[in-house]
């Protein structure tokens with residue numbers, strides 16, 4: 001069993017009802033998790049007050065487990081170089097980079113029909129942004145690798161291209177010590193035919209020396225610590241390939 005969860009949202013993000021800090025802490029303790037990271041979406045530089053509020057609420061909840069207060073910081077869709085919406089990340093215990101929006105257009109795509117640009121243009125912006133993200137040593141972890149690609153292109157036609165880009169991204173991630181996340185929620189958003197083959201992304205990571213960590217991406221208390229998809233991915237990888245949080249956290253180093 002995985003005894004930590006490094007990707008949990010709160011109701012502050014506006015789309016995670018019931019996720020008070022108190023409820024998160026209670027659920028993590030009930031599951032016997034030893035460490036969690038609260039990582040709400042950060043869409044802009046105005047969020048430090050929220051991080052401070054979450055820290056206070058963690059203190060009040062006084063959970064048994066260790067709680068890191070971090071953020072899933074968005075990639076700035078106004079640029080094509082993978083920079084994040086916030087430059088100053090001091091004050092966060094843990095930083096996940098969340099690549100959710102189509103570069104230059106800035107919307108959240110549900111399917112290739114939503115992409116808003118032709119495939120070649122998208123793939124070019126996607127790879128430039130991704131390689132930029134994993135060149136930023138302030139980032140601890142790349143959230144859900146491949147989720148935006150899966151939303152925006154026909155994987156039958158472009159998965160192999162994506163994997164080739166991930167090989168370059170893995171080299172840069174290893175160099176900058178950025179882990180890749182085995183993300184539970186993403187599994188349920190992938191086309192069924194690609195759920196198992198998603199492991200190929202993680203094999204590329206391991207081959208390049210990139211560490212893997214687990215995050216549920218929970219937006220509901222019941223989803224904290226859930227690892228059905230993540231377990232299926234990890235079952236296909238060598239034993240022990242999932243890192244402990246302490247192996248990747250800079251605050252401990």
Ligand SMILES: [Zn+2]
Pocket residue numbers: 072098099100143144
């Ligand atoms: Zn995300």
Ligand SMILES: [Zn+2]
Pocket residue numbers: 007009072217
């Ligand atoms: Zn998330």
